[in-house]
Amino acid sequence: MTSTLRLGDKGHAVRDLQAGLKRAGASLYVDGDFGEKTEAAVMAFQLRAGLVVDGLAGTKTFQALAGSDCSALLKEADLVRAADRLGADLAAVKAVNEVESRGEGFFAPGKPAILFERHIMRRRLLLDEGEEDLKGRVASLEQAHPGLINKRPGGYAGGLAEYPRLARAKMIDTPCAIESASWGLFQIMGFHWKNLGYDSAPDFEAAMQASEANHLDAFVRFIEADPALHKALKAHKWTAFARIYNGPAYARNLYDVKLQRAYARHAEHLQAAA
Structure with missing residues (x-):
C-alpha cells in the first residue's frame, strides 16, 4: 500500500510522484517538494482520470498514473451525486469520504475490504428464531470454532486472509457470516442490509463486490437511515457527526478535528475552482 502524499511532504516518494505527473503531461519541476503546484497537478490529473479530486496522492492516484484499470474505484461524480442526494455540500461529503473511509475499498479485484467479527457471528446465530435448542447449538459451534464464533472480539487475520475466515x-x-463482516470503503456491517434497503445479505454482498460507488451508496443509505447523523452532516456539526458515527472513541482519535480540517481544505479547493 502506497503512503498517501500531501501538501508539505518531501522526499524521494514525492519525486516519483512528480515524475509520473510530468509523464502524464504536467508542467512540474521534479524537486521532491510537494508544494502548491504539485497539489494542483495532482488534482488536475485526478480530474482527468475520473478519480476523487482531493489533491492527495495515494494508491489510487499512483495506480492511475501507472495505467491500471480504475473503473471500480470511487469517482468525483459519485461524490457529487451523493452530495445532491443527501442535500449536503460537496466539501462536507468529501471530508467524510477522506476521514471515515478506508481509502481503498478492495483488497483485490472483486474482493471488497472486509473484517470478519466473530463476536457478531455469535450474536447473529443467536437471533435465529427458527432453531430449537438454539443456545445449545451455538455453544457447541462456539466450542468447535472459537476463531469464528466467540463472545469476545478478535481472531483477525487481516487483509485478504479474512476471506478464508468468511x-x-x-x-x-x-447470511449470518455476511452479516458478521464489515464491508468496503466505509466498513458498513453486513447486518444493516435490511435497514438499508437491500433484498438480502447476499444481495448486499454482491453490491459490495461490484464497485466503490456501491460502497458509497451503502454509506449514503446509512446516513439517510439516521436522521441525527444526516442533520449533523448537512449542518457541518462535526463533533456530533463523529460522536454518532465513530462512538465514544471519536474524541480520543480526533475524528471531529480531522473532519473539520478536511472540510475546510475541500471547501477552499472548491471555492478556488469556482
Whole structure:
C-alpha cells in the first residue's frame, strides 16, 4: 500500500510522484517538494482520470498514473451525486469520504475490504428464531470454532486472509457470516442490509463486490437511515457527526478535528475552482 502524499511532504516518494505527473503531461519541476503546484497537478490529473479530486496522492492516484484499470474505484461524480442526494455540500461529503473511509475499498479485484467479527457471528446465530435448542447449538459451534464464533472480539487475520475466515463461517450459516463482516470503503456491517434497503445479505454482498460507488451508496443509505447523523452532516456539526458515527472513541482519535480540517481544505479547493 502506497503512503498517501500531501501538501508539505518531501522526499524521494514525492519525486516519483512528480515524475509520473510530468509523464502524464504536467508542467512540474521534479524537486521532491510537494508544494502548491504539485497539489494542483495532482488534482488536475485526478480530474482527468475520473478519480476523487482531493489533491492527495495515494494508491489510487499512483495506480492511475501507472495505467491500471480504475473503473471500480470511487469517482468525483459519485461524490457529487451523493452530495445532491443527501442535500449536503460537496466539501462536507468529501471530508467524510477522506476521514471515515478506508481509502481503498478492495483488497483485490472483486474482493471488497472486509473484517470478519466473530463476536457478531455469535450474536447473529443467536437471533435465529427458527432453531430449537438454539443456545445449545451455538455453544457447541462456539466450542468447535472459537476463531469464528466467540463472545469476545478478535481472531483477525487481516487483509485478504479474512476471506478464508468468511468462507468457513459461510459453511456454518451464509447470511449470518455476511452479516458478521464489515464491508468496503466505509466498513458498513453486513447486518444493516435490511435497514438499508437491500433484498438480502447476499444481495448486499454482491453490491459490495461490484464497485466503490456501491460502497458509497451503502454509506449514503446509512446516513439517510439516521436522521441525527444526516442533520449533523448537512449542518457541518462535526463533533456530533463523529460522536454518532465513530462512538465514544471519536474524541480520543480526533475524528471531529480531522473532519473539520478536511472540510475546510475541500471547501477552499472548491471555492478556488469556482
